[in-house]
Ligand SMILES: Nc1ncnc2c1ncn2[C@@H]1O[C@H](COP(=O)(O)OP(=O)(O)OP(=O)(O)O)[C@@H](O)[C@H]1O
């Protein structure tokens with residue numbers, strides 16, 4: 252197995268605040284690797300370091316076999332970067348933007364033009380190719396930006412929150428494009444705040460929290476640690492919350508956090524397992540404990556739950572708030 | 575990597591030319607103010623300005639050309655800050671290109687913008703009755719000096735843009751360069767209009783030197799009086815030296831600022 256991106260002990264400080272506190276990653280070639288984390292976790296900082304835009308304070312990183320500090324030019328030849336915000340010249344047309352990037356990747360005049368046309372076609376932008384980018388919608392800009400990073404056919408691409416601000420249709424279309432790239436052997440490092448997106452695309456996921464790796468593994472493994480469906484019930488009176496908590500503790504996922512009572516003292520939530528059987532067992536327990544449930548909701552684990560379970564700091568804040 | 579500098583700079587030069595073609599009104603942004611100055615100063619206040627051994631109309635044109643070149647500071651600075659802000663510099667940084675081309679493409683394209691502005695201003699000047707009273711060679715030398723000044727101001731603009739990083743902030747900082755350059759020098763009025771202590775400062779301003787050089791090369795009155803400061807006695811040589819020295823300092827500083835700015839983001 253080929254490692255396309257490897258990171259060891261990566262640290263970065265901005266002034267006094269340490270933003271990356273020792274990150275280790277290994278991304279297998281030809282796979283999608285998802286960096287998941289809340290705002291300010293350090294995802295963009297990792298991507299910018301790997302794309303040679305930032306110098307780390309400590310640690311090493313190689314991309315496509317090249318050291319980001321010692322061989323930045325070789326790294327740049329091997330990567331495409333789509334930053335968190337579209338990096339385009341709004342005064343140029345879509346085609347001109349792509350030709351410029353292709354030229355600066357030294358494709359040569361003729362091939363630059365041909366490649367630009369290809370990328371426009373690929374991203375369904377041919378109809379708008381000769382309009383200034385300032386007339387593009389947000390989704391079109393995102394697509395063009397992604398196209399720009401693929402112009403040089405790089406073996407490794409970095410996508411920093413590529414679908415933020417896209418409508419569901421464009422989001423799915425973009426996922427499709429990423430999958431196509433990966434099928435051709437491209438390695439993708441992707442950051443996202445959406446568990447679903449990581450779930451859909453990534454072979455492996457790293458959960459980053461406050462500059463540290465909170466968890467790492469295949470999406471299925473991560474979800475297992477989070478548990479299955481979440482059940483959230485609302486009881487009629489606060490006195491019943493404790494009984495409900497005890498009842499649900501008997502059905503909660505093994506290895507997961509016990510049921511939690513919300514700040515208002517009325518809502519109790521728990522991670523279930525075994526799908527519908529788990530829901531039914533929970534209902535029975537609640538009835539036997541004579542808890543009056545006025546509202547209930549079963550939902551899939553969200554990114555919030557991942558953090559609750561993996562990092563514990565949101566939950567910790569909740570629990571102290573309860574005391 | 576060296577071999578890419580020319581090609582990459584040309585590609586980015588092309589980018590700026592396309593933008594200029596698409597928004598030619600930018601030339602007016604640079605030249606409108608100076609044209610107003612020519613009209614206001616030349617016609618309205620002109621009669622109250624006295625120039626030793628010459629008239630004010632032929633005096634003011636050198637100052638106007640200088641003002642157009644000073645406008646490069648804002649013009650270039652805003653462009654650079656905008657590229658930084660909208661992430662284009664990040665994109666460039668992630669490409670295997672010669673990074674210095676980002677600055678070279680920008681500064682040389684702004685020199686071309688300056689050439690166009692000069693032609694426009696030259697026509698306006700000729701229409702309102704300004705004349706170059708020397709020969710073709712000296713006149714050309716004068717215009718080359720104007721462009722050298724513009725080139726220097728463009729680099730200063732780049733540096734300000736990279737340090738300020740906010741397109742809106744550039745204007746205020748650029749003013750700190752352009753205002754004293756304009757008003758603490760003989761660009762628009764002979765120094766004998768200033769109080770003595772200001773005269774002493776303004777005599778050594780590079781803008782006074784350049785203005786004097788231009789007036790001398792174009793056969794216009796210099797308005798400097800009998801015993802000017804040392805640089806004003808050899809104005810062309812002094813101007814060339816001063817501007818070259820500025821460039822030698824500013825270009826490496828700007829390149830460094832680019833490196834740092836790109837790594838901050
Ligand atoms: N240039 C900078 N100067 C100072 N602090 C910075 C700078 N860039 C980022 N930071 C800080 O570093 C931390 C990590 O930022 P980063 O952009 O990597 O987070 P992120 O995970 O990408 O967040 P988001 O989901 O909001 O994009 C944040 O606390 C941010 O404020």
Ligand SMILES: [Mg+2]
Nearest residue numbers: 294295335411
């Ligand atoms: Mg980010």
